[in-house]
Amino acid sequence: MRREITGFSNPLLKEIRGLREKKLRKRAGLFLAEGLRIMTEAREAGFLPEMLFRVKDRPVHDLEVALEADVLANKGDVIETSAEIMAKLSGKDNAQAVVGVYRDHGTALGDIDRSSAPIWLVAQSMRDPGNLGTMLRTGDAVGAGGLILIDDCTDPFSVESVRASMGAIFTQKVVQCRWEEFTAWLRAGAGQLVGTSLQTDTDYQAARYHAPCFILTGNEAQGLPDDYETECDLRVKMPMRGKADSLNAAVATAVMAYEVLNQFRHSEAG
Numbered sequence: 188m189r190r191e192i193t194g195f196s197n198p199l200l201k202e203i204r205g206l207r208e209k210k211l212r213k214r215a216g217l218f219l220a221e222g223l224r225i226m227t228e229a230r231e232a233g234f235l236p237e238m239l240f241r242v243k244d245r246p247v248h249d250l251e252v253a254l255e256a257d258v259l260a261n262k263g264d265v266i267e268t269s270a271e272i273m274a275k276l277s278g279k280d281n282a283q284a285v286v287g288v289y290r291d292h293g294t295a296l297g298d299i300d301r302s303s304a305p306i307w308l309v310a311q312s313m314r315d316p317g318n319l320g321t322m323l324r325t326g327d328a329v330g331a332g333g334l335i336l337i338d339d340c341t342d343p344f345s346v347e348s349v350r351a352s353m354g355a356i357f358t359q360k361v362v363q364c365r366w367e368e369f370t371a372w373l374r375a376g377a378g379q380l381v382g383t384s385l386q387t388d389t390d391y392q393a394a395r396y397h398a399p400c401f402i403l404t405g406n407e408a409q410g411l412p413d414d415y416e417t418e419c420d421l422r423v424k425m426p427m428r429g430k431a432d433s434l435n436a437a438v439a440t441a442v443m444a445y446e447v448l449n450q451f452r453h454s455e456a457g
Contacts, residue, residue: 192268209342216291218344222283223251228354230254235261236287243267294360296372304332305398305451311337312406320351321437326359329444333360382411382419383439391423396447407436
């Protein structure tokens with residue numbers, strides 16, 4: 188259905204603005220995605236918003252026309268409003284012209300098919316939404332199956348995480364669980380758990396990886412707890428030639444993921 192919001196006091200506007208808060212997102216099972224690029228990525232991955240907010244009276248890209256048509260065909264709502272109201276909805280003065288309200292599509296650990304991808308990313312107590320979003324982008328880039336979030340991580344469906352993922356939140360499976368649950372599941376089947384660590388002499392390029400490979404990255408400030416490192420099948424480190432003792436967590440994950448991918452590619456070619 189197509190409709191219009193003209194007043195700042197509209198109750199739906201207040202409800203959707205509330206999705207910027209984690210507790211309200213969890214309660215509603217919904218989250219926000221901003222911008223035509225991310226929403227087009229979602230559409231191509233098979234995800235459509237339940238509500239599409241758009242600024243009226245402006246030039247419209249063909250991709251937006253196609254998105255609107257699909258939302259309406261799927262019995263979703265297309266809601267037209269002003270740039271001023273969109274800024275209030277977004278919380279930013281330079282708000283995007285389109286914002287979508289999507290159903291939370293987190294995956295249960297037990298529903299993961301570990302054999303469906305050679306690489307899986309695992310983050311423990313990841314706090315920064317930018318890092319989490321970047322890890323999702325890395326996972327998409329290397330053909331990983333998804334991102335498994337261990338313990339108390341930042342919300343993958345926050346506006347900041349979704350924005351940083353550049354649409355990968357819709358192409359990667361996202362699992363949230365506790366460490367004990369993850370290790371019990373992992374050890375019930377095939378899988379090599381590889382931890383990034385400073386407490387090892389094994390160079391990340393000297394190690395040999397096996398699919399499915401689960402790349403485990405620890406908290407940005409503290410790294411992995413000792414008992415988590417002990418659980419790893421392999422611990423590796425990257426050479427640091429300067430004064431820094433470690434890389435940013437998301438960068439380290441990307442370096443690792445591409446090394447694993449490179450080894451798998453060479454193995455396939457051989």
